[in-house]
Amino acid sequence: MNKLQRNLVLISRLIVGLVFIYSGFVKGVDPLGSTYKFTDYFNAFHISWATGLAFGLGILLSTAEFVIGVAILLNLKPKLGTLGALLLMAVFTPLTFILALTNPVHDCGCFGDALILTNWQTFWKNIVIDIPIVYLFFIRKRLANQLSGYEQWAGMTFASAFILLLSWYSVKHLPLLDFRPYKIGTYIPDGMAFPENAPADEWKSIFIYSKDGKEQEFGLNNLPDSTWSFVDSRHILVKKGYEPPIHDFTITNRDGEDFTDQLLSSSGYNVVAVYYNLEKADLKNQDQINQWADYCTANGMPFYALTASTDVAIEKFKNQSGPGFEFYATDEITLKTIIRANPGVLIIKDGTIVDKWNANDLPKIEELHPNLMHQSLLKYKKQADKYYIYTLILAGSLFIAIYLLIRMKWKPLPQNND
Known part of the structure; x- marks a missing residue:
C-alpha cells in the first residue's frame, strides 16, 4: 500500500468512524428520543403493532453505530467493522430515499436532537458516507493491525459496554447531555419568539x-x-418558514382555558410534574411526588401536573394515587420533549427552567432547601465534581485510542486476524 492509498484509508476511516461514533453517541445518550422516533415511523407507515419493538431497536441501532464507528476508526476487526457499516448503509440509504420522497416524518432523527436534518439532507449525507465505506470494504483484507485478535475484541467489548451503560443511565435518570429546547436554564418565552423579519410559511x-x-x-x-x-x-x-425552537408549548385547564401565560409570567417558583401518559407512568415514586406537592403548597409554591391523558385516565389516577394537585392538558410530544421521564418534575421560575429530575432522582423533602435555586446550584456543584472525574477517565481513554491509532500500520496482513 503506497503513501496515497494509506492517506485515503486514513481519511476514509476518520470520516466514517467519527460520523458513526457521533450518530451512535447522540442516540445512546437519549435512548427514549430514539424510541419516540421509531414509534413515529411505525405509526406513519401504519404498523403500530411494532411500537413495542421501538425501545429495543433504538438501543440496538445506537450500539451498532457506535461500536462500528470505533472499530473503523481504530481499525479493530476491519473485516467485521466494514461489513457492518456496509450492511447498515445498504438498509438506510434506500430507506432514507423513500422517506425523502414520502416525508412521513419531517425530522429523520439520524443524529437525534443534536443535529436536525431533513429527509433529503439525510439521504445525501448517506450517499457521501457510502463512498468511503465501499472503498474500505473492498480493501478490508489489506488493513493490517498490530493488535492481537483478543485485544481487538477487547476494544470492541469496551465500546459496547460504554454505550450500553450510557443508555441505561439516561433511561434510569435523565440524559447526560440535553440537546432539546427545554434544557435547564432555558427562558421559555425566548424559545417561542419569532425574530423580526423571520420568513413565514x-x-x-x-x-x-x-x-x-x-x-x-x-x-x-x-x-x-x-x-x-x-x-x-x-x-x-x-x-417552510421559520419555526421557533419552542413552537408547541400550550397548557390548558380541564375546561379548555389557556393557562400558558399564567405559568410563564409567574414571578415565583412553579413546580410542575410531567406525566405524558398516566397509563404508562412508573408510579413507584408517586408517594414522594405527593409529598413534594404538599411541601410546595405549604410553602406558597404552586404545584401543577401536565399530561396528555384523557379525563377518564386522570380520574382513575386520582382515585388510585390520591395526588393533591390539579392536572392541565399539554400535547404528548411536547411533554416527551420537555423531559425524558414519565413521570418527571421540573421547576420553572419567571419563565425559566431552573431544574428538572426523573422521579427516580427526586430529592427527599428533608433534603430540600427553602430556596430552590440554591438547591439546584448545590446539585450541579456535586455533578460538576463527578463530571470532572469522568472527563479525566475519558481523556485517558482518548489518549490510549490516539496512541493505538498512531501505532497501527497499514500493510498486508501476515495472517488473518478475523
Missing part, C-alpha cells in the same frame, strides 16, 4: 368548484364566477 390554496356535474380546480387568483358551486379546498405548504 408559504402556502398554495386550491379551490374545487363544480358546474354541470363537472369539478375543476382553481387558484386564488382565478376563481370562477357565481355560476360555479364551491365543493372543497385544500392548502399545500410550498415553503
Whole structure:
C-alpha cells in the first residue's frame, strides 16, 4: 500500500468512524428520543403493532453505530467493522430515499436532537458516507493491525459496554447531555419568539368548484364566477418558514382555558410534574411526588401536573394515587420533549427552567432547601465534581485510542486476524 492509498484509508476511516461514533453517541445518550422516533415511523407507515419493538431497536441501532464507528476508526476487526457499516448503509440509504420522497416524518432523527436534518439532507449525507465505506470494504483484507485478535475484541467489548451503560443511565435518570429546547436554564418565552423579519410559511390554496356535474380546480387568483358551486379546498405548504425552537408549548385547564401565560409570567417558583401518559407512568415514586406537592403548597409554591391523558385516565389516577394537585392538558410530544421521564418534575421560575429530575432522582423533602435555586446550584456543584472525574477517565481513554491509532500500520496482513 503506497503513501496515497494509506492517506485515503486514513481519511476514509476518520470520516466514517467519527460520523458513526457521533450518530451512535447522540442516540445512546437519549435512548427514549430514539424510541419516540421509531414509534413515529411505525405509526406513519401504519404498523403500530411494532411500537413495542421501538425501545429495543433504538438501543440496538445506537450500539451498532457506535461500536462500528470505533472499530473503523481504530481499525479493530476491519473485516467485521466494514461489513457492518456496509450492511447498515445498504438498509438506510434506500430507506432514507423513500422517506425523502414520502416525508412521513419531517425530522429523520439520524443524529437525534443534536443535529436536525431533513429527509433529503439525510439521504445525501448517506450517499457521501457510502463512498468511503465501499472503498474500505473492498480493501478490508489489506488493513493490517498490530493488535492481537483478543485485544481487538477487547476494544470492541469496551465500546459496547460504554454505550450500553450510557443508555441505561439516561433511561434510569435523565440524559447526560440535553440537546432539546427545554434544557435547564432555558427562558421559555425566548424559545417561542419569532425574530423580526423571520420568513413565514408559504402556502398554495386550491379551490374545487363544480358546474354541470363537472369539478375543476382553481387558484386564488382565478376563481370562477357565481355560476360555479364551491365543493372543497385544500392548502399545500410550498415553503417552510421559520419555526421557533419552542413552537408547541400550550397548557390548558380541564375546561379548555389557556393557562400558558399564567405559568410563564409567574414571578415565583412553579413546580410542575410531567406525566405524558398516566397509563404508562412508573408510579413507584408517586408517594414522594405527593409529598413534594404538599411541601410546595405549604410553602406558597404552586404545584401543577401536565399530561396528555384523557379525563377518564386522570380520574382513575386520582382515585388510585390520591395526588393533591390539579392536572392541565399539554400535547404528548411536547411533554416527551420537555423531559425524558414519565413521570418527571421540573421547576420553572419567571419563565425559566431552573431544574428538572426523573422521579427516580427526586430529592427527599428533608433534603430540600427553602430556596430552590440554591438547591439546584448545590446539585450541579456535586455533578460538576463527578463530571470532572469522568472527563479525566475519558481523556485517558482518548489518549490510549490516539496512541493505538498512531501505532497501527497499514500493510498486508501476515495472517488473518478475523
